[in-house]
Amino acid sequence: MFRSLLIANRGEIACRIIRTARQLGIRTIAVYSDADANARFVRLADEAWRLGPAPARDSYLRAELILDIARQSGAEAIHPGYGFLSENAEFAQACADAGVVFVGPPPSAIAAMGSKSAAKQLMERAQVPLVPGYHGDEQDADFLHRQADQIDYPVLIKASAGGGGKGMRIVERSADFPDALASCRREASASFGDDRVLIERYLQKPRHIEIQVFADSQGHTVYLFERDCSVQRRHQKVLEEAPAPGMSAERRRDMGEAACAAARAVGYVGAGTVEFIAEPDGRFYFMEMNTRLQVEHPVTEMITGQDLVAWQLRVAAGEPLPLSQEALGIHGHAIEARIYAEDPDRDFLPATGQLVYLRPPAESDSVRVDTGVQQGDAITPYYDPMIAKLIVWGQDRAQALARLDSALADYRVLGVTTNIAFLRRLAAHPSFAQADLDTGLIARHHAELLPPASAQPxxxxxxxxxxxxxxxxxxxxxxxxxxxxxxxxxxxxxxxxxxxxxxxxxxxxxxxxxxxxxxxxxxxxxxxxxxxxxxxxxxxxxxxxxxxxxxxxxxxxxxxxxxxxxLPNPYAAEADAQHGDTHLKAPMPGRVVALLAPLGEPVEKGAPLMILEAMKMEHTLVAPGPGHVAAFYFAVGEQVSEGSDLLDFVLP
Missing domain, CATH: 3.30.700.30 (Glycoprotein, Type 4 Pilin)
Incomplete structure (x- = not known):
């Protein structure tokens, strides 16, 4: 086993890795950006090294600097966590060239599965079922548009190197395809440095089911069962659970064996997740393979009793898998809720600010909180606005749901807007409570999940x-x-x-x-x-x-x-009256990506006016009514702070 481990990540996953490494007696080395200088993971690590300024491109994505710190600190291995460099084949190869163990699969496996298009071509040759679509290398916009027209609408545009819901758009009709493709490419380029996409038929009422696989360097491959991640908004997971409700033993075995076959096809080693999309009739299709640990891995740990980070470290050190397939079993039911700094009532707009007061629910054998923040820390615009992952376990799904509601009710966060109240409504909604799951659940029940506030509580x-x-x-x-x-x-x-x-x-x-x-x-x-x-x-x-x-x-x-x-601010009405309904302000810090409305030309209510990029996601500002833009205050590429005056819009 390694004596020292550098963690090339931040936040809750860095804290999670440190916890297991400490249990194994491994010295931990953190790397941090200026924005994270006082972060919890920096305080928890045995030592910490500065990377650079807050933007990820200047810090957590600087592979050469991370490797230099590994050399100076004497790190024997690097754990990439998830995101950042975790699925970067060049970084994995650079680790090998530098004589540092990369805690993950070999570079060849990352490369094979890192491109959604290439992975689907590989799975097609291996006769794994695929969703109808185009997964090729031709990326001309007109060509892709023709492919989408042949598939028939609605279609899904997905970043070839993507993940986390970034670089993904549903297109309902042919006329909307060019703008959706352009937006998808911008977001994919900003998030992954790669604007290539693939096109697929958008399935109606599908379930998103993923299989946790593990392989060692001795040729053994197992699956640690499945997770249902169907409950999503904007293609980002909100609630995840294991095992998947309604999963028969036969279907579990079929999906597990297909996932292991996919892993073996690329010579996989370490932890990976094979994601499938399943139709109501039971048919399932390969979507992608994530060659890393997943955000939702704790639900698998809760039902199997296994520490997946410990498995990763042991396999990376050359040890065989701790257990065979026959020795693995499912015990109880687990659900994970992602606690985010965001405003569900404003289309889940990410929130920033200081955590003035933070009190998570008490942890126990059935309640777990994975977090990277403490009271007094700040949620910044530079990274994902996750506050924590709340994971609960029960003897069955009903007990897990009851414990989830109780734990959410006990959560206290002050200083930023959160999605906690929304999560309680979602978990209590009849569709979720009765396991009537699909990826459109939130959109379909939007009015019930986001009701207007009562006039007088x-x-x-x-x-x-x-x-x-x-x-x-x-x-x-x-x-x-x-x-x-x-x-x-x-x-x-x-x-x-x-x-x-x-x-x-x-x-x-x-x-x-x-x-x-x-x-x-x-x-x-x-x-x-x-x-x-x-x-x-x-x-x-x-x-x-x-x-x-x-x-x-x-x-x-x-x-x-x-x-x-x-208490009402007596000056608020006067301030609002100066601008009426025509002055639009930045709802969050970000960068101006596009100005969409020509000055002075009439537009209809809801027409897109400007696109902001924040936390690697695009947010479109729309016209509050029919009228025209009188002035833009920022140019494309400029940074804006929350509350900045963006544009003047004149109503008739």
Missing amino acids: ALPALLAAACWQLTGEARHTAHPGWRLNAEWQRTLHLGYHGHPLAVRVTHHADGRWTLTLPDNSQHVLSAERHASQLTVHLAGQRLHADCLQHNDALHIYLPEGLSVFT
Whole structure:
């Protein structure tokens, strides 16, 4: 076994690798960008070396610098994690040339599977079922358009070197193909340095099922069963689980053996994932092979009891696989939820900012949190905005679902918008709860999963008013003062999802309050607060909630979910009135990729105006109504910060 290991990655996967390496007695060496100088993985490693500035191209993608650090630090092996250089055949070869063990497959296997097009040609020769499409080398735009027309719509454009949902577009009709192809190529080039694509028929209601495979240098290959990753948005996985619901033993064996055959066909060694797309009738098609550890590997670990990172390190050190196929078994059910800094109500726009308060659920044998951040850390625009992976285990799927909901309810994140509330609704939705799974689940049930906020949440409003009273933060009201033998009143002007919410507070001599809501309902209560915990005595009940304050907002956490209340900013209306509906601002930090609307020319509501690239994904700003663009404030290629004025749009 190695004595030292350099981890050529960051965030939660770097922390994950460090944990196993430490258990095996291996010295860990971290590399970091300037943005990660104080990151959790840097603090956990035995030593850490600076790579360079924050952008990945100047730090985590600098193969020559990583190898130089490996030499200087005496690292015997390099673990690439996932993303960055993990599926870069040139980097794997450079490690071998430098005499450093690459914890992954041989360069030839990475090269064979690194191109989706080449991999599908290889699988076609091996008689593995493929989705109808074009997987060739010809990349002329007109030629690809003709191929798409022959396949028939809808079609899927996929970056040949892609992954993680980047460089992927669904095209519903021929007229939309050129713009979709151009966008896909830009995103693929920015993410992978390769703008080649393939075209496939877009299957209706497919399931995304992947098989975890492992191979050693002695010629042994096994599969550690399957994961269902069907629940996705914009082709990025949201919830993953193992085993796949409804999977028969026969189908599991067929898919597992096909995955092992694919691995053997390229002389594979190490951990890999063979991804299939399955139709409702049970037919399955090869999609791609990821020649690395997957983000969702913990669910496989939970149901098999195996440490896949330890398997990787042992195989890379030349040891045989720890277990044979016959010795592997499935125990229980596991589900992983990805906790992201993003706003589901704004089309899952990534969020940035400081984690002012962070309290994950308590870990146990059935609840696991893989994270790369701690309270006080920042989510920056340079990397993926994942906060953590929450993994739960149960004796069966129903128990796992119950534990997932409980753990999500216990999660506390303050400082950035998260998808936690959305994940709770998704996991509780009848389609997911009843395992009616396919890749279109979120889009199909969008209205139910992202409902508008209720106008007046009574209980959270009462708790918010009580919390403001106890903390003395009800600013835009008169000071309560003192009254002799008399009750006194004040009105708290709260805000809830942009709507005013006035709560009249009547103070009683015995310390209780009567709170009157806008519907004139009255509620008598008393309350106390200790740190973040609020206790309210209301109508014979003793209620507990977490009450967290950040800037001018109160976050009220109840078992039913989170409610956020604000004190209105008296200057907000004046500021908005200066620009009306015609001033569009940057919803997030990013880079201007394209200006799509000619100045002064009329466009319809919803017409694309500008494309921003942030976190390697493209985001299109559209017209708020019919009108025209009067001015752009940034040129293509320029960086913008969140809230920057982007353009003036004139409505008729």
